[in-house]
Amino acid sequence: MRIYKVGGAVRDRLLGIPVTDIDWVVVGATTEEMLAKGFRPVGADFPVFLHPKSGEEYALARTERKSGRGYGGFTFHASPEVTLEEDLIRRDLTINAMAEDDQQNLTDPYHGQRDLEARLLRHVSPAFAEDPLRVLRVARFAARYAALGFTVAPQTLELMRQLSESGELEALTPERSWKEISRALMEDQPQVFIEVLRACGALKVLMPEVDALFGVPQPPAHHPEIDTGAHTLSVLQQAALHKQPLTVRWACLLHDLGKGLTPEEEWPRHIAHEFKGLKLIKAVNERFKTPRDCQELAMLVGEYHTHGHRALELKPSTLLELLQSFDVYRRPQRFEEFIAACEMDARGREGLEQRSYPQADYLRGAATAARSIAVQPLLEKGFKGPELGEAIKRERLKALKAYKEQV
Structure with missing residues (x-):
């Protein structure tokens, strides 16, 4: 039995960044041997065990074979005969296909260290194209490591494009898709996730409503960046810069979907885009079965973000209706997240990123005034x-x- 540290823990140590999760692979062992050593089995599809003391995951070295559609369409084979190199070749990216022993001796059969130095996200083998979830994973890694200068290798992007065109993405479950999307949105540069999905054609498959925003102009007086898709990415970038929670980031991504429905003859104006966009926001929420707090905030921001921008001009009666819509008396945090999303929207405009947003304090003061009424x-x-x-x-x-x- 030989035990190796694999994947992200090796990658991040070599990059000199904090290691959060550690995965282990066990070569030359059987399930019975693992159980005899006190490991607890947790894997439903293939043998994964929890260490009796640390609780970390240890997986038996395994091979896999495509046997159906989607992320789950694989048959796994684990046995003491499976080598470390055979286990590593089934991984997604070369930088995730390295292993090290307890002396930090590196096993790197697919040149992951070379790609780390070249700042490339490159697939390990052609088998990459068998798993549609890897399109989302690579886009997420691109968002995570963009600040370090990483880009997707052209050949890998081409495989991602083939996967996007194959119909395999539709086989992903909402739960698996949302897990990757939500993690990607919480990276430091979530806009890169959307850019990579768009570059390989996956965005128009997974979120055609967001893809439709690119190339749609807005009034340059309010939006110097003009393009609605570019604006959406900037809003998302601002949300990350200001450390906003997932609910706010999701709302920022979807807030302008209605602009994708504006007829070309009405461009660059987008009359009533707030209301037109609600059915699209609802459709995206349902497609990925997003958590209720994300769903609710996205719908409310979609409908009322222009109210937020015009807060100082709103009549007291309209302001009261806005506060009632958010139930600020029982759910003050949701209104605070709405204010944050509006501010990110205002800052997500070219050259206006540092402009103050007095509407935020005004809306907070209005909520306080309304809440001050005793029953x-x-x-x-x-x-x-x-x-x-x-x-x-x-x-x-x-x-x-x-x-x-x-x-």
């Missing part, structure tokens, strides 16, 4: 049922009028 005094006056609701609304409107006047 108890109204109950003591005898209001109840629908009448109580109307009385609360009147008092909140009064508070917002006073707030607007003082600001």
